[in-house]
Amino acid sequence: MNRTRDILTPAIALTFAFTCAAASSAAETTITLDEAWLWPTASRSFRHEKSLFRWAGQGPAEPGRSETIITDRPHLSEASNLVGLGTAQLECGYSYFHDRNAGVTSEGHSFGEALLRLGIFAEWFELRLADGYLMERTRDPVNGNTRIRGFDDLYLGAKLALTTQDGVLPEMAIFPQMRLPVGHDAFSNDEVLPGYLFAYSWTINDWLELECNNQANRRIDDSGHSYVELIQTANFEVTLTDRLGSFYEFVMFTPTGALTAQTEYYFHTGVVYLLADNVQVDIHSAIGLNEAAADWAFTGVGISFRR
Numbered sequence: 001m002n003r004t005r006d007i008l009t010p011a012i013a014l015t016f017a018f019t020c021a022a023a024s025s026a027a028e029t030t031i032t033l034d035e036a037w038l039w040p041t042a043s044r045s046f047r048h049e050k051s052l053f054r055w056a057g058q059g060p061a062e063p064g065r066s067e068t069i070i071t072d073r074p075h076l077s078e079a080s081n082l083v084g085l086g087t088a089q090l091e092c093g094y095s096y097f098h099d100r101n102a103g104v105t106s107e108g109h110s111f112g113e114a115l116l117r118l119g120i121f122a123e124w125f126e127l128r129l130a131d132g133y134l135m136e137r138t139r140d141p142v143n144g145n146t147r148i149r150g151f152d153d154l155y156l157g158a159k160l161a162l163t164t165q166d167g168v169l170p171e172m173a174i175f176p177q178m179r180l181p182v183g184h185d186a187f188s189n190d191e192v193l194p195g196y197l198f199a200y201s202w203t204i205n206d207w208l209e210l211e212c213n214n215q216a217n218r219r220i221d222d223s224g225h226s227y228v229e230l231i232q233t234a235n236f237e238v239t240l241t242d243r244l245g246s247f248y249e250f251v252m253f254t255p256t257g258a259l260t261a262q263t264e265y266y267f268h269t270g271v272v273y274l275l276a277d278n279v280q281v282d283i284h285s286a287i288g289l290n291e292a293a294a295d296w297a298f299t300g301v302g303i304s305f306r307r
Contacts, residue, residue, distance in 0.1 A: 047085070047122035051161040058166045063123045068277045069306040072115065074270050074284040075249050076298065077211040077235035080173040080199040082126045082161050083306070087119040093282070093302025099294040103142075106294075109135040113302065115155075123161070128177070130155035134187055150184020153193075170200040177217075193218045207239040219255070227258035243274040251286070262292035278306040 050061035065084030072078045073091045083089045092115070097108035115130040135149040157177030165171040175197035181188045195217030202210050215231035235249040249268040255261035270284025285299040 049122070049124060051124050051163050053163050055163055055166040055169045058164070061164045065119070065306075068274055069280050069304060071272070071280055071282075071304045072117070073113070073302050073304065074272070074282040074298075074300070075211070075233075075235050075237075075247050076231075076251050076268060077213045077233040077249060078159075078173075078175065078197060078199050079211060080161075080171045080201045082124065082159055082173070083117045083119045085119045085121075085123045087117075087306060089117040089304065089306045091115045091117070091302065091304040093300055095298055095300035096296065097294050097299070098296040099288075101291075103140075105139040107137045110152075110300070111135070117159075125161075126159040128155070128157040128159060128175075130157075131183075134184075136186075148184075148186040150186055151182075152187050153183040153189060154180040156180055157197075165201070165203060168202070170202050172198070172200045174198050189220045191220075193220070209237040211235040211237065219258070219261070221255070221258045221260045223259050225257075225259045227261065228256045229258075229261070230254040230256060244271065245273075246271045247284075249286075263290070264293040265289035266293055266297060268298055280304045 048063045050063055054060070063085070065087050066081070069089065070079055070081055071089075071091050073093060091113075093113045095110040095113065097106075097110075099106045111133040113130075113132045115128065118127045119125070120127055131154050132152050133150070134152050135147070137145070137147045139145050155177065156179075157175050159173050159175050162172040162174060163169070177195055177197060179189070179193040181190050181192065195215060197213055197215045199211070199213050201212065204210060211233075212235070213231065213233040215229075217229050217231070218226060219229045220226055230253075232252045232254070233249060235247055237245060237247045239245050247268075247270060251266040251268055253264040255263065266286045266288055268284065268286035270282055272280055272282045274280050280303070282302045282304075283300075284302075286297045288294050288297060
């Protein structure tokens with residue numbers, strides 16, 4: 001069920017090696033690429049840069065975290081901004097899934113959905129860990145009823161800020177990520193599943209933002225056959241008041257090379273509310289837009305904290 005968080009094992013190792021090397025260096029970096037469209041950041045200590053690159057002609061972004069908490073939940077689109085150096089953020093919740101197809105009814109519950117986000121090493125780097133407890137029940141008049149429960153595989157990933165927004169040029173981030181086979185036998189894939197996520201977004205005005213994600217993750221279908229799942233999202237976030245916001249999201253799961261998995265389309269919407277600058281609650285729901293999609297999905301509530 002937690003299909004949106006998943007990366008390349010070599011990329012993780014390379015990311016950590018590169019980040020540690022950058023963090024251990026206190027030297028100032030000066031790079032000039034006058035003819036470049038996109039250039040590496042410079043101007044101050046590398047670990048305090050907001051992003052790894054700047055758009056040509058763009059000045060340095062001010063380091064530090066946002067005034068209020070910005071979360072990756074409850075929408076499936078991951079935000080392109082990071083929590084910030086020295087910040088720890090925990091996002092958790094519950095989701096319900098329901099589908100009825102050919103007389104078979106399936107229900108799923110996802111508890112916890114804990115995502116821990118840590119701003120370490122540099123302003124442009126975020127470490128991510130996630131897991132949850134799953135319950136699934138199937139009512140089949142022919143083959144009988146089944147019920148399974150247990151922990152999902154562990155998600156391990158990183159978020160690297162590539163650019164901040166400059167006019168029509170988007171804010172961008174890339175996530176190397178993977179799922180580690182430590183979950184319950186009923187939910188584990190028994191092997192590492194690498195992938196990546198590319199996030200890009202535009203703040204259009206003071207009340208509207210567009211977030212988009214492209215993902216490619218290795219998956220295993222019901223027959224044990226491996227394939228690549230492509231995920232595309234487009235999410236409009238609307239600021240209603242200083243504390244209240246809503247979102248409207250379209251999601252597409254496209255299996256490439258799968259034997260049994262099919263393309264699924266969803267419309268997902270919900271609201272978020274700031275209880276305090278560092279505490280946010282949310283409620284959300286999605287409906288399937290084609291036969292292969294679940295009737296109801298990603299329907300639930302959540303809460304997020306930052307310190």
